[in-house]
Amino acid sequence: MSVLIIEDNVSLATLISMYLSGEGIENEVVHNGFEGMARLNEREYDVLLTDIRLPKISGTEIFEKAKTLYPDMPVIIMTAFGNIPDAVKAMRDGAYDYITKPFENDDLLKTIKKAIEVSSIRKENSRLKQYMKDVNTPRMAGHSPAYLAMIKLADTVAPTDAPVLITGESGTGKELTARYIHGKSRRADKQFIAVNCAAIPEQLFESELFGHKKGAFTGADRDFKGRIAEAEGGTLFLDEIGEMPITVQVKLLRFLQESEIQPVGAGLPVKVNTRVIAATNKDLKSMSEKGTFREDLYYRLNVFPVEVPQLSRRREDIAELVELFSKKYGSKVTFSAEALSKLENAQWKGNIRELENTVYRICILKGQGVVAGEDVPTEASGDFAYSMNMVLPEDGLDLEEMEKTIIARALIKFGGNKSRTAKYLNIPRHVLLYRLEKYDME
Numbered sequence: 001m002s003v004l005i006i007e008d009n010v011s012l013a014t015l016i017s018m019y020l021s022g023e024g025i026e027n028e029v030v031h032n033g034f035e036g037m038a039r040l041n042e043r044e045y046d047v048l049l050t051d052i053r054l055p056k057i058s059g060t061e062i063f064e065k066a067k068t069l070y071p072d073m074p075v076i077i078m079t080a081f082g083n084i085p086d087a088v089k090a091m092r093d094g095a096y097d098y099i100t101k102p103f104e105n106d107d108l109l110k111t112i113k114k115a116i117e118v119s120s121i122r123k124e125n126s127r128l129k130q131y132m133k134d135v136n137t138p139r140m141a142g143h144s145p146a147y148l149a150m151i152k153l154a155d156t157v158a159p160t161d162a163p164v165l166i167t168g169e170s171g172t173g174k175e176l177t178a179r180y181i182h183g184k185s186r187r188a189d190k191q192f193i194a195v196n197c198a199a200i201p202e203q204l205f206e207s208e209l210f211g212h213k214k215g216a217f218t219g220a221d222r223d224f225k226g227r228i229a230e231a232e233g234g235t236l237f238l239d240e241i242g243e244m245p246i247t248v249q250v251k252l253l254r255f256l257q258e259s260e261i262q263p264v265g266a267g268l269p270v271k272v273n274t275r276v277i278a279a280t281n282k283d284l285k286s287m288s289e290k291g292t293f294r295e296d297l298y299y300r301l302n303v304f305p306v307e308v309p310q311l312s313r314r315r316e317d318i319a320e321l322v323e324l325f326s327k328k329y330g331s332k333v334t335f336s337a338e339a340l341s342k343l344e345n346a347q348w349k350g351n352i353r354e355l356e357n358t359v360y361r362i363c364i365l366k367g368q369g370v371v372a373g374e375d376v377p378t379e380a381s382g383d384f385a386y387s388m389n390m391v392l393p394e395d396g397l398d399l400e401e402m403e404k405t406i407i408a409r410a411l412i413k414f415g416g417n418k419s420r421t422a423k424y425l426n427i428p429r430h431v432l433l434y435r436l437e438k439y440d441m442e
């Protein structure tokens, strides 16, 4: 617990300091704004007690600086009787309190003790908020360039209040990304409410989002706030937004523009501060061209498009994900290089969700020990020769060997028919014959 005193009147400063020390309150004294700034740059104090009229750097400037450096630190302004307007202005700008000189020691002590209390409450509050942020922010495994670029974009939009549209194939991690953006936003300590637009019957949709008054329709036996208002101060996640009925889309757009909602059966609109993050695996642009999704809503949501890349475009992440998922299930198995390579080269049409389920299944079936290549189910492992998104091995590869393998597999695929094989490989037949001879593959 420590108080920084900035006061140019040396004898007054000394008196205050001695008095506070006598009361068991640690303190440091400086006599001008420069030194005051220097101390503040070094560390935070529990309370700052500063004169407002100081030579060179004024108390007001110090207060501004303190506010940016340590928003939680209460600042008490000392002012001479004639300068009360300065103090009032500082209070309006967020100073904690002011005290007019000359003051009684008792008054000073009371003010400072209260400020110290406020300081500790504010700090505790910040700690809790940070804690909420941490538990609310999911870990996003992955280090591939495509994924890192997506995370960077998410980090950029997170602190804004702009709506975000997350697109991506099924199972790529759209909801996780939405939670991540919420966790990284100023709203992290407030609610994240997820609504699956595909799961709400059309006739209940409006009231689900915007709420209703008791008696607004049959079955409305009490007031209902609605999801948007429930997420006040936080984030509403509208999953599968492409399934939202057109009539509701109009109302959602209105909310995005006005930050107001009108509960069903209510007379007056209500102001609501809720951020919207939407997700879809549909192509909303082409839906809006066909008229099945409102174009104006599409443009409003699409201010910040975030596309979650499909797993086959970031195969570098697979090993990390496998490790993460097998740990998550508390599994004791380890994956052989062959098993990993099979997993890395599979199709993953169902993206991360499919990978997670596959790893889960392997862990259960294996129980313990080393997962071999043959333990990886074949439906998971795409043939690398047909997969253009294969992972390049770290220590280089032999292009001729690859070519040989691909030619051999294509020949098998076409039952040894060289014309069809050449056609498939998009090379003239004589080139194929030349290669077969060169590689001694007859």
Ligand SMILES: Nc1ncnc2c1ncn2[C@@H]1O[C@H](COP(=O)(O)OP(=O)(O)OP(=O)(O)O)[C@@H](O)[C@H]1O
Pocket: 139, 140, 141, 142, 168, 169, 170, 171, 172, 173, 174, 175, 176, 177, 281, 324, 352, 353, 356
């Ligand atoms: N980067 C990641 N790190 C770890 N787990 C992830 C990651 N991305 C996604 N997951 C996991 O993959 C699964 C699918 O993610 P999520 O539900 O967010 O996908 P989705 O795109 O919303 O899928 P759908 O389109 O089917 O609704 C979840 O279990 C999620 O925790």
Ligand SMILES: [Mg+2]
Pocket: 174, 175, 239
């Ligand atoms: Mg989802």
